[in-house]
Amino acid sequence: GGGGGAAAAAKEKEEDDEAEDGVLRLENTYGKPHARTLPRDPLSHSDFVTRIHALGLDPALCIVTEAVVRPTERGRCWQCKTIALMVQGQPVIVVTPLEFRVAFRAVCKRFGVSRKAAVFASVEECIGLFGYVPGCLPPCALRQKYPTLLDDRLQRGDTLYCGAGDETHFLQITVEELLRVTDGELAATVEQAVEAKQFLDLDQIRAYCGDKITFVCDHMLRRLCKWLRCMGIDSEFIVENDTEKLVQIARDQHRVVLTGSRKFAQQSVDVPRYLVKEFNVDGQVLEVLGHFAIEPSAGEFMSRCTSCNGEFESVDMEMVKDKVPVRKLAHVREFWRCVRCHQIVWKGAQYRKCKTLFARFYEGDVEAPIATAAAAAAAASGTVTMQQTVLSDDGEEDDGEDDEDNGIDID
Numbered sequence: 001g002g003g004g005g006a007a008a009a010a011k012e013k014e015e016d017d018e019a020e021d022g023v024l025r026l027e028n029t030y031g032k033p034h035a036r037t038l039p040r041d042p043l044s045h046s047d048f049v050t051r052i053h054a055l056g057l058d059p060a061l062c063i064v065t066e067a068v069v070r071p072t073e074r075g076r077c078w079q080c081k082t083i084a085l086m087v088q089g090q091p092v093i094v095v096t097p098l099e100f101r102v103a104f105r106a107v108c109k110r111f112g113v114s115r116k117a118a119v120f121a122s123v124e125e126c127i128g129l130f131g132y133v134p135g136c137l138p139p140c141a142l143r144q145k146y147p148t149l150l151d152d153r154l155q156r157g158d159t160l161y162c163g164a165g166d167e168t169h170f171l172q173i174t175v176e177e178l179l180r181v182t183d184g185e186l187a188a189t190v191e192q193a194v195e196a197k198q199f200l201d202l203d204q205i206r207a208y209c210g211d212k213i214t215f216v217c218d219h220m221l222r223r224l225c226k227w228l229r230c231m232g233i234d235s236e237f238i239v240e241n242d243t244e245k246l247v248q249i250a251r252d253q254h255r256v257v258l259t260g261s262r263k264f265a266q267q268s269v270d271v272p273r274y275l276v277k278e279f280n281v282d283g284q285v286l287e288v289l290g291h292f293a294i295e296p297s298a299g300e301f302m303s304r305c306t307s308c309n310g311e312f313e314s315v316d317m318e319m320v321k322d323k324v325p326v327r328k329l330a331h332v333r334e335f336w337r338c339v340r341c342h343q344i345v346w347k348g349a350q351y352r353k354c355k356t357l358f359a360r361f362y363e364g365d366v367e368a369p370i371a372t373a374a375a376a377a378a379a380a381s382g383t384v385t386m387q388q389t390v391l392s393d394d395g396e397e398d399d400g401e402d403d404e405d406n407g408i409d410i411d
Contacts, residue, residue, distance in 0.1 A: 038128025048165035051141035055181040064172050067161035077159045082137040084121035084130050088113050091129045093148040095139045100190035110187050136163045138171050140181045148184030209254050213292050216249050220260030224284045232300025298362050310340025320344050
């Protein structure tokens with residue numbers, strides 16, 4: 001007992017000493033200590049910019065705030081992820097398209113080692129060896145240069161959008177540039193994509209859905225469904241975790257299933273389905289728009305009810321005078337009603353905020369033909385409410401009491 005206590009005290013003292021030095025000593029998966037001490041703090045954005053410049057790249061051109069994943073004259077565009085591995089205790093970088101999973105067997109084969117020799121780098125290793133937290137890891141401008149593999153689906157001439165060291169930037173770089181600055185190589189690095197099991201290319205999906213691609217979202221993608229509805233994209237939602245119901249709706253209504261479940265996406269069912277990989281709703285919207293080549297129409301902005309997916313019809317004041325607060329009738333001249341759930345909506349004070357919120361998804365200005373500002377705000381907050389502060393005919397806001405009561409948050 002005494003010996004164990006002394007050993008624990010010695011280990012605690014060693015950890016305290018390391019903390020004072022600002023470094024962390026790690027042990028790899030095989031129990032052998034690294035022959036190095038690792039910094040605890042990640043590199044900053046300014047560090048990343050400096051390192052990019054040192055690689056001969058222009059930060060003003062290659063560091064962007066939006067990933068525009070559209071084909072160019074030179075080649076395709078890919079949103080990619082950078083994966084940090086430890087292969088026999090040595091750091092390795094793998095760059096793959098976002099929707100693919102790294103194949104450890106293929107990577108280990110490239111280095112001539114057994115499958116069990118490769119593991120994902122830990123958070124501490126990502127920060128200490130590579131310089132950045134997982135999820136923001138760039139493929140270059142690291143603490144030092146490491147062996148780098150680009151999946152061979154990425155071809156010379158293609159443009160890549162990769163992590164740039166933080167959550168607000170992307171690194172826009174061509175395959176040739178990335179190979180040059182990393183001394184990397186193209187190699188087979190990924191497993192068979194889930195999309196290969198989802199059959200139907202885009203032309204087949206359009207034929208399957210009809211005039212426009214329509215969706216049904218599973219229980220994991222509630223907010224995405226609401227945001228798609230705000231953009232006028234016909235999207236149903238299944239509250240329950242009910243695969244049979246999900247498939248039945250997709251089959252009966254000729255809809256594409258959007259799912260957050262990799263397990264379901266890999267099942268052999270006779271409906272087209274797509275696995276949404278992004279975690280935040282902004283990224284999910286961009287992912288779906290990009291994958292299905294959908295260009296949202298400003299004329300359909302806020303044209304669907306986020307509660308039920310119904311479309312709106314214009315109604316006169318006589319029809320709504322008993323269904324909205326009396327004070328609204330003094331300021332508002334236009335009302336709309338959902339043809340499915342019969343909720344009454346009108347232009348609200350949040351409308352300008354909603355336009356700003358969704359403007360990133362449109363090339364030009366957006367102006368809703370039917371202004372369901374409350375619906376858009378509800379989608380942003382994950383709540384559903386139709387009460388809203390309104391704009392009077394002369395553009396002045398009313399007393400704003402509804403905003404205080406409805407709990408809407410679009411920030």
